[in-house]
Amino acid sequence: MDVFFQQLVNGLTVGSLYALIALGYTMVYGILKIINFAHGDILMIGTFIGLVLVMNFHLAFVPALLLAMFITALMGILVERLAYRPVRAADKLIALLSALGVSIFLVNFAQLVWGTETHPFPVNISGEPIILGEVHIGTLQIWALGVSLLLMVGLHFFVNHTKMGVAMRATSFNVDYARLMGINVDNIISITFAIGSALAAAAGILIGVYYDAVYPVMGYSAGLKAFTAAVLGGIGSIPGAMLGGLLLGVLENEGAAYLSSGYKDAIAFALLIIILLIKPTGLMGRREQQKV
Amino acid sequence: MEHLARFTLNYRNKAVSLVFMILLALIPLFIANDYYIHVLITLGLFIILSLSLNLVSGYTGQLSIGHAAFYGIGAYVTALLMLKLNLSFLVAIPIGGLVTAFFGLLLGLPTMRLAGDYLAIVTLGFGEIVRLVLLNWDKVTRGPMGLPGIPAPELGSYVFMSKIPYYYTVFIIVLITVATMRRIVNSGFGLSLIAISQDELAAEAVGINTLRCKIISFIISAFFAGIAGGFFAVYISFVSPDSFTFMDSIMVLEMVVLGGLASIPGSIIGAVVLGLIPEILRFMAEYRMLIFGALMVVIVIFKPDGFWSAKKRMRNAIMKDLAARKMIDTKTVSPRGEYIEGA
Amino acid sequence: MNILKVLDIDSVTIRFGGLEAIRDVSFAVDEGELLAIIGPNGAGKTTIFNAMTGIYRPTQGNILFKGQLINGLKPNQLVLKGIARTFQNIRLFSALTVLENVMVGWQCRSREGLWGALAGGKRVAVNRVEAINQCREYIEMVGLADLMEELATNLPYGKQRLLEIARALATGCNLLLLDEPAAGMNALEREELISLIRHISKNLRKTIILIEHDINLVMNISERIVVLDHGEKIAEGTPGEIRTNQKVIEAYLGSEDPLEQEVV
Numbered sequence: 083m084d085v086f087f088q089q090l091v092n093g094l095t096v097g098s099l100y101a102l103i104a105l106g107y108t109m110v111y112g113i114l115k116i117i118n119f120a121h122g123d124i125l126m127i128g129t130f131i132g133l134v135l136v137m138n139f140h141l142a143f144v145p146a147l148l149l150a151m152f153i154t155a156l157m158g159i160l161v162e163r164l165a166y167r168p169v170r171a172a173d174k175l176i177a178l179l180s181a182l183g184v185s186i187f188l189v190n191f192a193q194l195v196w197g198t199e200t201h202p203f204p205v206n207i208s209g210e211p212i213i214l215g216e217v218h219i220g221t222l223q224i225w226a227l228g229v230s231l232l233l234m235v236g237l238h239f240f241v242n243h244t245k246m247g248v249a250m251r252a253t254s255f256n257v258d259y260a261r262l263m264g265i266n267v268d269n270i271i272s273i274t275f276a277i278g279s280a281l282a283a284a285a286g287i288l289i290g291v292y293y294d295a296v297y298p299v300m301g302y303s304a305g306l307k308a309f310t311a312a313v314l315g316g317i318g319s320i321p322g323a324m325l326g327g328l329l330l331g332v333l334e335n336e337g338a339a340y341l342s343s344g345y346k347d348a349i350a351f352a353l354l355i356i357i358l359l360i361k362p363t364g365l366m367g368r369r370e371q372q373k374v
Numbered sequence: 375m376e377h378l379a380r381f382t383l384n385y386r387n388k389a390v391s392l393v394f395m396i397l398l399a400l401i402p403l404f405i406a407n408d409y410y411i412h413v414l415i416t417l418g419l420f421i422i423l424s425l426s427l428n429l430v431s432g433y434t435g436q437l438s439i440g441h442a443a444f445y446g447i448g449a450y451v452t453a454l455l456m457l458k459l460n461l462s463f464l465v466a467i468p469i470g471g472l473v474t475a476f477f478g479l480l481l482g483l484p485t486m487r488l489a490g491d492y493l494a495i496v497t498l499g500f501g502e503i504v505r506l507v508l509l510n511w512d513k514v515t516r517g518p519m520g521l522p523g524i525p526a527p528e529l530g531s532y533v534f535m536s537k538i539p540y541y542y543t544v545f546i547i548v549l550i551t552v553a554t555m556r557r558i559v560n561s562g563f564g565l566s567l568i569a570i571s572q573d574e575l576a577a578e579a580v581g582i583n584t585l586r587c588k589i590i591s592f593i594i595s596a597f598f599a600g601i602a603g604g605f606f607a608v609y610i611s612f613v614s615p616d617s618f619t620f621m622d623s624i625m626v627l628e629m630v631v632l633g634g635l636a637s638i639p640g641s642i643i644g645a646v647v648l649g650l651i652p653e654i655l656r657f658m659a660e661y662r663m664l665i666f667g668a669l670m671v672v673i674v675i676f677k678p679d680g681f682w683s684a685k686k687r688m689r690n691a692i693m694k695d696l697a698a699r700k701m702i703d704t705k706t707v708s709p710r711g712e713y714i715e716g717a
Numbered sequence: 718m719n720i721l722k723v724l725d726i727d728s729v730t731i732r733f734g735g736l737e738a739i740r741d742v743s744f745a746v747d748e749g750e751l752l753a754i755i756g757p758n759g760a761g762k763t764t765i766f767n768a769m770t771g772i773y774r775p776t777q778g779n780i781l782f783k784g785q786l787i788n789g790l791k792p793n794q795l796v797l798k799g800i801a802r803t804f805q806n807i808r809l810f811s812a813l814t815v816l817e818n819v820m821v822g823w824q825c826r827s828r829e830g831l832w833g834a835l836a837g838g839k840r841v842a843v844n845r846v847e848a849i850n851q852c853r854e855y856i857e858m859v860g861l862a863d864l865m866e867e868l869a870t871n872l873p874y875g876k877q878r879l880l881e882i883a884r885a886l887a888t889g890c891n892l893l894l895l896d897e898p899a900a901g902m903n904a905l906e907r908e909e910l911i912s913l914i915r916h917i918s919k920n921l922r923k924t925i926i927l928i929e930h931d932i933n934l935v936m937n938i939s940e941r942i943v944v945l946d947h948g949e950k951i952a953e954g955t956p957g958e959i960r961t962n963q964k965v966i967e968a969y970l971g972s973e974d975p976l977e978q979e980v981v
Contacts (some may be wrong), residue, residue: 117491119624165671174491174630175437182624183670190664271487306502306620313495344510351499351506358486358499362492554835561834562820562827562845569810569821576808579770579883581796581825581888590831692845 103308106278108171122305128154128283158279314366411530418544426598440501446618448603467604478596482589520614634680729778801890822887
């Protein structure tokens with residue numbers, strides 16, 4: 083049973099990070115109906131920015147985290163302007179390819195600047211681990227859980243209780259109606275990318291610190307997992323992304339403990355396929371009815 | 375007169391492609407440079423891959439972003455057959471193709487319930503699962519170390535030593551692939567596939583068994599990708615999971631889309647252009663892939679319809695073919711008949 | 718004397734979750750008959766079409782085609798049995814030409830298959846010629862002969878509706894279901910449509926069920942009319958009977974349907 087609870091804690095930690103990243107996928111999909119395949123690489127760049135701020139500019143962890151989120155948000159806006167906005171009217175497939183171009187560009191940019199090797203992410207984080215019986219909740223886990231919960235609560239408040247958030251939901255519901263209602267859709271899209279990228283940077287830095295590893299292709303697996311989480315929860319749904327992230331984190335860790343650690347990722351994808359076949363819109367997605 | 379013009383055009387096209395093929399076949403006599411031959415062989419592989427994906431994603435309209443998995447399955451099956459059972463490559467590669475075709479059938483089944491982005495995600499999941507199995511099934515695949523030492527192909531007493539026999543092998547496979555794909559897309563079945571990509575419900579409402587068509591197109595697509603994988607394994611004499619990643623799937627999709635969806639010449643051009651760009655950019659050394667990524671964005675922004683113009687895509691050449699054989703009256707046959715050639 | 722019922726709708730109910738779109742509707746069509754289904758918006762006309770063509774499955778009740786139960790068969794299987802349809806929201810293969818669209822309809826009759834396509838040869842070519850010629854006839858019949866090589870998407874609205882009819886006929890159906898064939902047509906096009914429908918009914922001897930909002934057209938060509946309202950059948954009879962039916966008048970009155978005046 084202790085193994086179960088320990089894996090539950092580990093799963094929730096990783097899962098909360100997946101959820102943060104999944105939010106970026108889901109918010110963009112909700113509005114533009116495209117899968118932002120560069121999201122994982124934006125996360126990676128955000129992580130490197132955080133690392134640079136800590137190592138080269140000697141910032142403390144929290145200011146570095148916030149500043150990195152801010153810079154990455156700007157980068158998210160820039161990417162949308164340069165690579166997505168020009169192809170918005172074209173087939174969705176084109177946007178997908180544009181995203182992949184951005185992805186290749188960012189990975190290779192990171193390799194040029196920081197090399198292909200893995201960098202440690204040393205930070206001094208204060209706090210005591212919590213020990214409950216045999217279950218050990220490490221300081222880093224508390225931080226990861228705490229920061230991601232805080233950000234998710236913040237996002238929830240923003241989306242539901244601010245004018246901008248309501249406009250964002252309206253746009254996600256129907257872009258044309260939103261435009262008719264006088265919402266500046268371009269701005270909403272920029273803000274969506276900014277928020278998604280900032281959350282990804284936060285998640286990336288926490289992942290970097292948690293595993294003490296930052297490297298140019300880190301965005302690939304983190305992005306793919308988070309994407310799975312977003313689909314699991316129902317792509318386009320914000321609560322779905324949070325649920326999907328946590329669920330995937332827990333299932334994956336329990337699966338690794340009880341089944342096989344090598345196939346941990348395969349379990350995640352098999353789960354994804356099964357969920358899609360049973361309920362194509364994910365756990366909390368809404369179905370768009372086709373009129374015959 | 376117009377009649378005559380159209381016929382001469384048709385024969386001229388045939389003559390042009392014949393000359394072109396002879397030139398391609400003679401290339402190794404003029405270019406003795408191993409590097410160039412290697413690039414050509416790679417382009418041949420890309421062409422087979424993009425043509426095979428084009429059937430599913432271009433003609434049938436089922437977005438697949440896990441095509442590298444088929445390539446990988448074909449490669450591993452061929453490698454294992456040659457390493458463990460000492461089978462000849464002539465037997466191993468087709469078996470590899472057939473095994474891959476079976477996986478194509480499996481991946482075709484979800485199209486019963488899923489389409490669009492959701493299907494794409496399933497193909498992505500499938501691609502990742504295949505890669506992870508190759509990575510973790512140590513006993514068979516040796517995991518990340520891969521399978522080295524795949525023996526050079528032998529034909530009787532002739533052993534493939536230089537790159538030239540590989541060039542001819544891939545050349546023949548490309549010809550077979552192109553010929554098969556042309557027959558498929560320029561048939562009633564091919565017309566049904568285009569109909570499915572346009573409006574699946576309407577296709578079903580006029581009597582097309584859409585699920586069957588989709589599954590068949592996945593099977594054929596997987597078969598050719600598997601053959602390409604088998605040849606790749608034999609040519610490189612080494613397979614590892616690194617060669618069959620998500621990025622590889624995406625590259626193939628990129629070839630198909632940038633070439634022009636649902637067009638055979640389009641897929642060939644896409645494969646050649648995207649295969650050549652990284653080679654041409656070699657002089658940029660470490661900046662190569664950086665520029666490549668940026669170029670991809672620029673190309674889709676300025677050429678969202680693909681290299682091969684939209685008018686020539688999604689065409690079915692049944693009528694043109696029959697007109698050329700004087701079997702139907704050409705008066706009403708396509709003012710567009712001229713450019714249907716091979717599309 | 719018992720005339721063979723081509724289609725028999727027997728107490729059919731269709732529910733979507735809690736919503737009852739069709740409640741206990743029964744009616745039948747005789748061989749060669751031209752039946753119209755009318756009713757205000759949301760009466761369930763298209764829903765019952767979708768059930769007849771296998772897009773929806775009846776929650777309760779049976780649908781029989783030539784005496785054979787067809788509940789739960791898929792749309793393509795029903796086409797093979799001889800039921801074809803057009804759509805209210807035109808669903809053509811927009812990137813294909815007029816001729817190609819009709820040839821897609823013909824595919825279910827083709828014996829070529831994949832192997833034939835791969836093998837090629839003279840026989841396949843001869844079959845294809847035959848197919849093309851037949852498809853051209855259907856196109857000429859609906860009056861689109863000049864537009865054979867035009868892309869479907871470039872046709873004006875009214876002609877797209879005609880093309881859908883040609884495509885449906887190419888399947889070789891006995892029962893043709895037309896979902897608002899006159900919608901979006903001008904007066905002249907309507908006249909042509911009426912004579913086309915008559916031609917299909919009288920000369921090709923197809924059984925036709927028609928959903929239509931244009932009451933004049935319905936009264937003009939149909940032999941019998943079924944009236945649906947809120948998912949229920951409220952009347953059935955000849956155009957003359959329907960015109961004076963009190964329930965029908967009530968159903969249309971008070972609705973915002975522009976056709977009410979024409980009915981009353």
